[in-house]
Amino acid sequence: MKKTATIAAAATLLALSLSACGDRDDNNDEGSDDPSTSSAASESATPSEAAEQFPDFKACMVSDSGGFDDKSFNQTSLKGQEDAAAQFGVQTAKVQSDSDTEYADNIDQLIADGCNEITTVGFLLGDATEAAAKKNPKVDFAIVDFGYEKPAANLKGLNYATxxxxxxxxxxxxxxxxxxxxxxxxxxxxxxxxxxxxxxxxxxxxxxxxxxxxxxxxxxxxxxxxxxxxxxxxxxxxxxxxxxxxxxxxxxxxxxxxxxxxxxxxxxxxxxxxxxxxxxxxxxxxxxxxxxxxxxxxGLDVSVTEAIKESAEGTFTNEPFSGTLENDGVGLxxxxxxxxxxxxxxxxxxxxxxxxxxxxxxxxx
Structure with missing residues (x-):
């Protein structure tokens, strides 16, 4: 078989940058040594002084059971939240799910923490996210890798033609x-x-x-x-x-x-x-x-950042996002x-x- 090696020139393919996170922390509350805090929402660092557009807005995220250091879609979705904090000055919080049974509780925890927008990461959170959106119409929800036939007005699917x-x-x-x-x-x-x-x-x-x-x-x-x-x-x-x-x-x-x-x-x-x-x-x-x-x-990070921005500025809709080769939402x-x-x-x-x-x-x- 003829050996030929790797694909298309970087100039014509999607080049999405990824800031690699550190080793996965077993505790969700950053800096804590107490295992009892593993389900606690972890607050972000102070936003950049150069970006103070929405300092009172709180954007939050729930991972699936793969965790935020999965070297994959949870990690890149989290980068989208971090980029929103750097660019727009929003506050952030996140909860890492340790099992599939925790999704609804973790979303409820962030609602109780006063989050204005919640991004959930992954197909497996579909039902829990929809239920929370219907119960909490004043909170905007975005979900990675899932869509709905008739989404609630405050619920946006972020999908990708992979x-x-x-x-x-x-x-x-x-x-x-x-x-x-x-x-x-x-x-x-x-x-x-x-x-x-x-x-x-x-x-x-x-x-x-x-x-x-x-x-x-x-x-x-x-x-x-x-x-x-x-x-x-x-x-x-x-x-x-x-x-x-x-x-x-x-x-x-x-x-x-x-x-x-x-x-x-x-x-x-x-x-x-x-x-x-x-x-x-x-x-x-x-x-x-x-x-x-x-x-x-x-383009998980880009679409998550955009959904947070729309929510913060009051232009959020339930129109789903679809990433394609044409719009650089997916690529090699x-x-x-x-x-x-x-x-x-x-x-x-x-x-x-x-x-x-x-x-x-x-x-x-």
């Missing part, structure tokens, strides 16, 4: 595979996970169509069923699933499993394979940058260490595919 850049990532992975096998796995079989996997699958298919006789096989997802850890937090499970895909022949892994997916990258590194990360630029946010061809990134991260090893032919093809996705000529889901 199938689009995942299609490009699948094409890239197929072009780079030396074994003729690439693999993917998810945390749970839910839409916000499988949208990545399906886009990736169709990208591999596109490569096979464009390169007769040079077929690449995708392991871990067939369009309906596949490999899942059934957990977003257990790195050991991710490593086990990843190792199984590598044993079957995969030399590039695309884990879509939050912190559990880091185990897949570890399996890839141990085996001398490569990986592609999700949600954030993994070269910046994880310790596995040296094996990452690229990352499928979402730079190729970093692999950039020099990609054939120009592959880079040009990725740009062609990107244009086709934007025009609607190419279907990615």
């Amino acid at each position: 199938d689009q850049p995942s299609f490009l990532a699948g094409y890239l992975a197929a072009s780079q595979s030396e074994s003729g096998f690439v693999g993917t796995f998810g945390g749970l079989n839910i839409p916000t996970v499988t949208i990545f996997m399906e886009g990736f699958r169709l990208g591999v298919e596109q490569y096979n169509k464009d390169n007769d006789g040079d077929d690449v096989t995708l392991l871990g997802w067939d369009g309906k069923k596949g490999s899942f850890t059934e957990d977003f937090n257990d790195k050991g499970k991710g490593q086990s699933v990843g190792a199984d895909l590598i044993q079957q022949g995969a030399d590039i892994l695309f884990p879509v499993a939050g912190p559990a997916g880091l185990g897949g990258l570890q399996a890839a590194k141990d085996a001398g394979a490569k990986g592609i990360w999700v949600d954030t630029d993994g070269y910046e946010s994880t310790e596995y940058g040296d094996i990452l061809l690229t990352s499928v990134v979402k 991260a730079p190729f970093h260490d692999f950039d020099g090893s990609i054939d120009q032919e592959v880079k040009d093809k990725l740009e062609e595919l990107k244009a086709g996705i934007i025009s609607g000529d190419i279907t990615t889901s």
Whole structure:
């Protein structure tokens, strides 16, 4: 299989910056050594003196059980809140969820703390967020990776067409595979996970169509069923699933499993394979940058910051946000260490595919 390396030039791909957080603190109340404070909302630092537009406004956030140091979507969503504090002078607070059973209580805690806007992070908080929005019409709510058919007036879904850049990532992975096998796995079989996997699958298919006789096989997802850890937090499970895909022949892994997916990258590194990360630029946010061809990134931070700004200035609506390749709400991260090893032919093809996705000529889901 012809080896070709990583994708499209950084100038034409989305380059979302990520300020990596420190090691995950087991206690949500920053600076506390008392485990009993693990569910307490943690207050932010004083906002920048240069940004004092909304000093009396309080923007808050609830993570899913992956935590704010997941190297993925919780962490980047939190960056959006931190950017709002720096840019607009809002106060902030956050609660880190340690299990899926805590979501409703954590949201209620922030309401009691006087939050004007609450962002919840992840598909699993959908029901709890909607219930809280209906009970608290004076508080604005935004939720990452979830949408509603008929949202309350104070409830905005922040969604991302991750199938689009995942299609490009699948094409890239197929072009780079030396074994003729690439693999993917998810945390749970839910839409916000499988949208990545399906886009990736169709990208591999596109490569096979464009390169007769040079077929690449995708392991871990067939369009309906596949490999899942059934957990977003257990790195050991991710490593086990990843190792199984590598044993079957995969030399590039695309884990879509939050912190559990880091185990897949570890399996890839141990085996001398490569990986592609999700949600954030993994070269910046994880310790596995040296094996990452690229990352499928979402503009989580930008959309969270904008939702907070709208709420603070009184222009918040329930119109959902949809991040696409066209509006730079999703994209591929730079190729970093692999950039020099990609054939120009592959880079040009990725740009062609990107244009086709934007025009609607190419279907990615």
